[in-house]
Amino acid sequence: MACSYPSVSELVTDARSVYRQVFENEAPLVAVCAPGRVNLIGEHTDYNQGFVLPMALPLVTVVVGSKTSDREVSLVTANKDVDEPVRVDFTLPSDGSPLPPGSPSWANYVKGVIQHYRAPPLPGFRAVIASSVPLGGGLSSSASLEVAFYTFLQQLKPDDGDDVSKALSCQKAEHTHAGVPCGIMDQFVSVLGKEGHALLIDCRSLEATSIPLADPHLVILITNSNVKHALTGSEYPTRRRQCEEAASILGKDSLRDATMKDLEEAKNKMEDVTYQRARHVIQEIERTAQAAESLKKGDYVKFGKLMVESHNSLRDLYEVSCKELDELVSAAMEVDGVYGSRMTGGGFGGCTVTLLQASAINKTIQHIKEQYSGTPTFYVTTPTQGARPLSMS
Ligand code: ADP
Ligand code: MG
Numbered sequence: 001m002a003c004s005y006p007s008v009s010e011l012v013t014d015a016r017s018v019y020r021q022v023f024e025n026e027a028p029l030v031a032v033c034a035p036g037r038v039n040l041i042g043e044h045t046d047y048n049q050g051f052v053l054p055m056a057l058p059l060v061t062v063v064v065g066s067k068t069s070d071r072e073v074s075l076v077t078a079n080k081d082v083d084e085p086v087r088v089d090f091t092l093p094s095d096g097s098p099l100p101p102g103s104p105s106w107a108n109y110v111k112g113v114i115q116h117y118r119a120p121p122l123p124g125f126r127a128v129i130a131s132s133v134p135l136g137g138g139l140s141s142s143a144s145l146e147v148a149f150y151t152f153l154q155q156l157k158p159d160d161g162d163d164v165s166k167a168l169s170c171q172k173a174e175h176t177h178a179g180v181p182c183g184i185m186d187q188f189v190s191v192l193g194k195e196g197h198a199l200l201i202d203c204r205s206l207e208a209t210s211i212p213l214a215d216p217h218l219v220i221l222i223t224n225s226n227v228k229h230a231l232t233g234s235e236y237p238t239r240r241r242q243c244e245e246a247a248s249i250l251g252k253d254s255l256r257d258a259t260m261k262d263l264e265e266a267k268n269k270m271e272d273v274t275y276q277r278a279r280h281v282i283q284e285i286e287r288t289a290q291a292a293e294s295l296k297k298g299d300y301v302k303f304g305k306l307m308v309e310s311h312n313s314l315r316d317l318y319e320v321s322c323k324e325l326d327e328l329v330s331a332a333m334e335v336d337g338v339y340g341s342r343m344t345g346g347g348f349g350g351c352t353v354t355l356l357q358a359s360a361i362n363k364t365i366q367h368i369k370e371q372y373s374g375t376p377t378f379y380v381t382t383p384t385q386g387a388r389p390l391s392m393s
Pocket of ligand 2: 140141142143
């Protein structure tokens, strides 16, 4: 009943066949993949130096390709949901000069990764991208593309293999070439995710702890609202600014260092909206630490309760939810066997994530379909491995 998505090997087959069509029947020599992610809890905490608790998804971006003997790059995406053209050709700068972003915009994620690759200079190459991560759905197709591409470049010319630096380079690519001032979570879990584990990331120290999440009686359901409200562009920088302002009023480097006591004492020194944003962040960081503890103990009831508190806080204090996400969460919570549900990702559309008993999956999907005013897409998932090279056989 759930939405089915192509397997990694099906994506590789698709990408290889596109490669053969485009590049004179040649076969690519290298294949890699990197996953999208879903954040279980810890929303809008990453750029506040807090905790996040994502997991890597079975939805992945695949890159196949081969190096060439010159400095020419040819890049093709098999995805139809991008700005035209789907093929881009350019020459790698030979003198270390920058590779500026341009048009089409989808290629900028790749150009950014080339620019920030840690073992220049690179050889030329031909590559085809194929992905099962929905674009712009809040499951981080952008980070999966960056990390997949970085992993592809590592096969052409190895770097020192430091995974944290790799995630940071991919984050930088999104900052400089896509103009998105994202936190580190998406790239980090796409590189370091482990099968059967969620990843608790401390966004201040960049320490990551894998927490087992492989109970066969448990399922993580992602529901795509299939809406994306256009205001997102300006709202994200505004929230970041409000958090910085609150931290500065509290005399802290970031809200990670602030307690609710600090905030209450300084309440009359800030606008009410700034107080509310800060309250969400401070409490959400605490909830995420508690959720990680609950998961370690297998206390899914507590975990689910924290998910719902997180959603309510994002809706009421941080004001980044929307009617569709609220509907999806309410519908999920009406079903027996559902532990918790919340919006996931930046907000204003995109997906919800729901933790539930495996035995309740069909009735949950059915109920959400009946209650939701739009048309949802469902992904039944478990945590998978981070970026990896694939065998071509
Ligand atoms: P999200 O990361 O939540 O999916 P973003 O807006 O951050 O949404 O990133 C989506 C953008 O990333 C797309 O519009 C496109 O430019 C680029 N992108 C992601 N996956 C691919 C792909 N397979 N092929 C080409 N571009 C892609
Ligand atoms: Mg993204």
